[in-house]
Amino acid sequence: MFIKPIDKNQQQQVCDATSDCLKRVETVFQIKLEPVTVTFDLTGRSAGMYRVQRGKRTIRYNPYLFAKYFDDNMATTVPHEVAHYAADMLYGFQHIRPHGAEWQAIMRALGVEPRATGQYDLTGIPVRRQQRFSYYCRCSTHQLSASRHYKVCRKKAAYFCNRCGERIVRSE
Numbered sequence: 001m002f003i004k005p006i007d008k009n010q011q012q013q014v015c016d017a018t019s020d021c022l023k024r025v026e027t028v029f030q031i032k033l034e035p036v037t038v039t040f041d042l043t044g045r046s047a048g049m050y051r052v053q054r055g056k057r058t059i060r061y062n063p064y065l066f067a068k069y070f071d072d073n074m075a076t077t078v079p080h081e082v083a084h085y086a087a088d089m090l091y092g093f094q095h096i097r098p099h100g101a102e103w104q105a106i107m108r109a110l111g112v113e114p115r116a117t118g119q120y121d122l123t124g125i126p127v128r129r130q131q132r133f134s135y136y137c138r139c140s141t142h143q144l145s146a147s148r149h150y151k152v153c154r155k156k157a158a159y160f161c162n163r164c165g166e167r168i169v170r171s172e
């Protein structure tokens with residue numbers, strides 16, 4: 001059994017929900033946020049991801065996990081990723097822990113219990129062979145392969161951003 005990714009109509013619903021969350025953050029925190037780029041190109045185990053790359057900020061959603069758990073992802077993944085974006089805009093992602101107090105406060109403002117996303121049953125979902133791990137530097141977020149991540153954990157390797165030159169560190 002293979003899950004079909006969400007269609008254009010559902011993608012529009014997700015984009016609308018993302019904009020609604022952004023508006024709510026703007027109202028509560030009295031700020032103006034640029035509309036964030038939304039893509040549906042995320043695969044694997046995560047339902048959503050917030051990425052900063054070469055100064056470009058993107059919320060990526062997993063169209064397969066949204067297809068399988070649409071309502072749940074609308075209720076949790078959308079505010080979760082919007083809160084990452086808003087926390088970055090308000091405080092700078094380098095200055096805060098990804099799921100720290102600032103992110104949690106934004107989640108509460110969105111009326112959502114601040115929890116990291118749950119584990120979904122991935123039956124029927126295309127999953128990458130290798131899991132990825134989130135890292136960041138001064139200018140970007142980075143995804144490391146599992147083998148590189150374990151080398152960092154065992155202090156056998158360190159990796160540096162080839163844009164700003166800073167050592168990249170684990171997000172959570």
Ligand SMILES: [Zn+2]
Pocket residue numbers: 080084098099116117
């Ligand atoms: Zn998160």
Ligand SMILES: [Zn+2]
Pocket residue numbers: 137138139140161162163164165166
């Ligand atoms: Zn960098």
